[in-house]
Amino acid sequence: MTARAIALLLAIVLLATVPVWMPGIYYVNVASQILIYAVFALGLNILAGYGGLVSLGHAGLFGIACYATGYLLQLGFGHAFAIVAATVVGVAATAIFAVLSLRASGIGFIMITLALGEILWGLAYRWISLTGGDNGINVKTRPEPFGLSLADAGHFYYATFVVFVIAIATVAIFARSPLGAALMGTRDQPRRMNALGYHVLAIRFWACLFSGLLTAWSGILFVYYTQFISPQTLSLTSSAEVLLMVISGGAGTLLGPVVGAALVVIVKTVVSGFIERWNFLLGAIFVAIVILMPEGLVPGSVRLWRLAFGRRTRKPAAVPETKP
Amino acid sequence: MSALAIARLRKSFGGLNVTRDVNLSVEPGERRLIIGPNGAGKTTLFNLITGDLTPDSGTISLLGQDITGVPSRRRAHLGMARTYQIITLFARNTILHNVCLALLGLSPLRWNPFIDMKRQGHIVEDARAALKQVGLDAIAERPLSQTSYGERRRVEIAMALAQKPKVLLLDEPFAGLSIDERRDVHQCLMDIPRDVTMVMIEHNMDVALEFAERITLLHFGEVIVEGTRSDVVNDPRTREVYLGH
Numbered sequence: 001m002t003a004r005a006i007a008l009l010l011a012i013v014l015l016a017t018v019p020v021w022m023p024g025i026y027y028v029n030v031a032s033q034i035l036i037y038a039v040f041a042l043g044l045n046i047l048a049g050y051g052g053l054v055s056l057g058h059a060g061l062f063g064i065a066c067y068a069t070g071y072l073l074q075l076g077f078g079h080a081f082a083i084v085a086a087t088v089v090g091v092a093a094t095a096i097f098a099v100l101s102l103r104a105s106g107i108g109f110i111m112i113t114l115a116l117g118e119i120l121w122g123l124a125y126r127w128i129s130l131t132g133g134d135n136g137i138n139v140k141t142r143p144e145p146f147g148l149s150l151a152d153a154g155h156f157y158y159a160t161f162v163v164f165v166i167a168i169a170t171v172a173i174f175a176r177s178p179l180g181a182a183l184m185g186t187r188d189q190p191r192r193m194n195a196l197g198y199h200v201l202a203i204r205f206w207a208c209l210f211s212g213l214l215t216a217w218s219g220i221l222f223v224y225y226t227q228f229i230s231p232q233t234l235s236l237t238s239s240a241e242v243l244l245m246v247i248s249g250g251a252g253t254l255l256g257p258v259v260g261a262a263l264v265v266i267v268k269t270v271v272s273g274f275i276e277r278w279n280f281l282l283g284a285i286f287v288a289i290v291i292l293m294p295e296g297l298v299p300g301s302v303r304l305w306r307l308a309f310g311r312r313t314r315k316p317a318a319v320p321e322t323k324p
Numbered sequence: 325m326s327a328l329a330i331a332r333l334r335k336s337f338g339g340l341n342v343t344r345d346v347n348l349s350v351e352p353g354e355r356r357l358i359i360g361p362n363g364a365g366k367t368t369l370f371n372l373i374t375g376d377l378t379p380d381s382g383t384i385s386l387l388g389q390d391i392t393g394v395p396s397r398r399r400a401h402l403g404m405a406r407t408y409q410i411i412t413l414f415a416r417n418t419i420l421h422n423v424c425l426a427l428l429g430l431s432p433l434r435w436n437p438f439i440d441m442k443r444q445g446h447i448v449e450d451a452r453a454a455l456k457q458v459g460l461d462a463i464a465e466r467p468l469s470q471t472s473y474g475e476r477r478r479v480e481i482a483m484a485l486a487q488k489p490k491v492l493l494l495d496e497p498f499a500g501l502s503i504d505e506r507r508d509v510h511q512c513l514m515d516i517p518r519d520v521t522m523v524m525i526e527h528n529m530d531v532a533l534e535f536a537e538r539i540t541l542l543h544f545g546e547v548i549v550e551g552t553r554s555d556v557v558n559d560p561r562t563r564e565v566y567l568g569h
Contacts, residue, residue, distance in 0.1 A: 178428050178444075179437040185414060185425050192412045195374060196429035196487070197400035210437075 016161060019154030027270075029225075032157045034265045035164040036221045041245040041257030042171050043214030048243065049252035050180065051207045052187030053102075054110050056239045057117025061097060061212055063124060063234035065090035065219030070137035070229045071130065079143035087216045094212025098205050105190070105204075117239050124231035136230030139223055150224065160221055167214050172254055174210065183207050184252075248289050250296025259297050325388040327352040327521035328373070328491050333382030335365075335372055342368045343379070344545040350491075352387075353518045357536030358525045359566055365545040366525045367409060370493050373523075374406050375399050387490060401430055403490035407480040407497055409525075413468055419479055420464040423451035426483035454486035458512045474505030481512050485520075492516070494524040498531055506531055529567070533557070541566060 014021075018031045040062060047053045068086035073079070101112040124131045131137065142150035150156045174180045185193045186200045194200050223229050232238075245264050250256025267285065272278035293300020328350040335343040342365040350356045360366050371377040373384055375396030383392045386402055394402070414422050427447050428434045442448070455461045458478040468476065477497060484492055497513065498506050510531050516522065526532035539556040541549040543566075549559045556562055 173440075174437050176440045176442065177437045178431075178433050178439065178441050179435055181421070181425060181441050182428065182434050184416075188414050188416060189412055191376070192408075192414075193425075193429070194397050195376070195400060195406060196426050196483070197397050198429050198434060199397055206437075 012165075018161075019157050025153045028153045028157050030265065030269050032153070032160045032225060033269065034262045035157075035160045036218050036225060037242065037245060037261035037265055038258040039164055039167045039214055039221065040218035040242050041249070041261045042167050043211045043218060044242050045246045045251060045253075045257040046171065046174070046183075046207055046211040046214070048246050049250075049256070050175065050183050050187065051204060053105060053204065053207075054243065055101075055113040055211075056110055056236065056243065057097065057101075057113035057115075057120070058211075058215055058242055059234050059236070059238035060117035060120035061090060061094055061215045062219040062222070062238070062242075063120060063229070063231075064093045065216035066223040066229040066233060067124065067131055067137065069220050069223045070139050073139055074137055079141075083143070083220055086220050087213065090216025090219060091209055091212045094208055094215070095205075097212070098208035102201060102204050102208070114236070114239075117234070117236065121231055121234040121236070124234050131231070134230065136228055139227040139229070142224050142227070156225065160225075163217055163221060167217065168254065168258070170210075171214075175254060179203065179206065244286065248286060248297060250298035250300070253296065253298050256296050256298040263297070325352075326350060326385070327354065327387055328523065329385045330373070331383045331385075333369075333372060333384065334380045335368060335377060336380060342545050343372060346382070346542075346545070346547055348540060348547070350521055350523055352490075352521055354521055355535055355537045356521075356523045357532050357539045358523065358542060359527070359529075359532070359539060360542035361566055363544075364542040366542055367495060368545075369542070370406065370495055370525065373493060374404060400487065403488075404493070405484040405487045405489035405491075406493040407477075407484050407495060409495040409499060411473075411476050411480060413476060413479060413483075415468050418465050418467050419455065419460060419471065419475075420448070420451055422468060422479055423454050423464075423482050423486050424448065426486045427451055427454075430487055451486060454482045457485055457515065458482045459508065472505075474501050474508060477501060477505070477509055478512060481509070485516065489520060491521045491523070494522060494526075496525055496527065498526055498528040510535070 019028050022028050022031060044055060044058050047055050065086045068089040069082050072082040072085055097113070097116055100116060101109055104112055125133060142156065144150065145159070148155050150159055182193065182198055182203050185198065186203050190200050241264060245260035246257050247260070248263060249258065249260025263285065264282065267278055267282045271281060275281055289297060289300070293303070295303070326349045328348070330346055330348040333343055333346045334341070346369060358366050358369070368377065372379050375394065379392065383390055385391060386399065386404060389402065391399055391402060414425065424441065424447055427450055431447065433439070433444065433447070452461055452464060455464050458481050460475060460478055460482060463471070468479070471479070481497065494513070497509055501509060506528070513522070513535060524532065524535065533553060536553055538550070538552055540547055541556060541562055548565065549556050549561050557567070
């Protein structure tokens, strides 16, 4: 077994047993939050990292899945129906989002997604008959799959963990697949990809849908976790926060968004209990990341690790390496 | 039937007529050289042929099929490939991955989100074969960022060849190369079989003349002289606008 496989196995075992070794429900809930945001960040990373399409409206899509779940439960539908329907609604909303915003790329794409996100936030505030406005929607119960009540923090964590594993596995498979490679190609050389026979717009559209699916799943988990949804969740701050998770962890990497989500959630929930000005601390951490590892925590750490121990671990190169 | 036929093609950017009533007919298997001073509209002509630009009027046909309204990406599927004057490659990936992307572009597998790209045996084999054609198979796994300019030129050619095009458009394949590199690229091009029709833009007359059978001279967007190699080289108009006295 390679060191990599051992590390992976260890990480899975540790994550799968969080409720067993974590001291107290509070920390189990923090772990659930990290995984929920990790799924969200993985979804955004499809676009922002692999596709080079930075979205500042993803909190709107996240919020749509939240509201869809809450609203359907309020109408008296069952959990299974609400979850499936919220997934469909989330992906459908992403499709509309994509049709409107994929007319542009780069700054144009950012601005259109920003505008669409703001529209959804405005609707959440003002369409009171549907969303409850400022009061939001309460979700009274959590599902009980196979008779296992997710009202228990530990059980809820396991459910979140399952979704997280499915999400990260699909992203890992996607990233090595031809379609994943094509998406990264459209990020680096869209014109060339077109000349090679690829349908750049269609590839980006599918990437949006995939991103929307993971975003919807994280939204559904989130609304069951907090059992409450209000317009706050759709704000630009939320969109920026998840984008910061992706960028600080390492855009375009598999583990980057997960590490970024852990960083932000831990500082926001745990460290904020000790330091009043936690926002200041988070800002300082981001500045440090930008200065020391502009490519993100995960690729940055790998680079520093190689710099320190590279000579021993790297295979002998056939040719002398040159700096790019 | 011509491999590539262009009739009365026009393109202008505002008041600037970059392509004026260009007619061009390239026979299957032919090696055509397009020359002309800077700003003659050579690259614009290529961009019109590949569909990167839309002509104002006129028609383009590939192997007898009118492709004037066909989107750029479809033209690749119909058998057209090009290389760029300014090298346009995937710098974060290996040489092999670059060529695999070229192959996948024409394969239905490009839509597949489930399979592992590196395990598609036939794609990887074909990519290695294309790299062997340009003499880069030994360094296939090397990241593109660690290759020389001449090697990148050859990667461009390998990507075009991997697509098994019927018509290959080469936009200044010798630009910026050292004498040794020029010889390597020249050899690659000479080894391409006759079932590929080639159209080349080039300023390096010593290598280009050896390659070309027929030459078209463009000047201010118009075809001034066209004919066999010796006809065009000896034409007084060629001397006047291009070669100099």
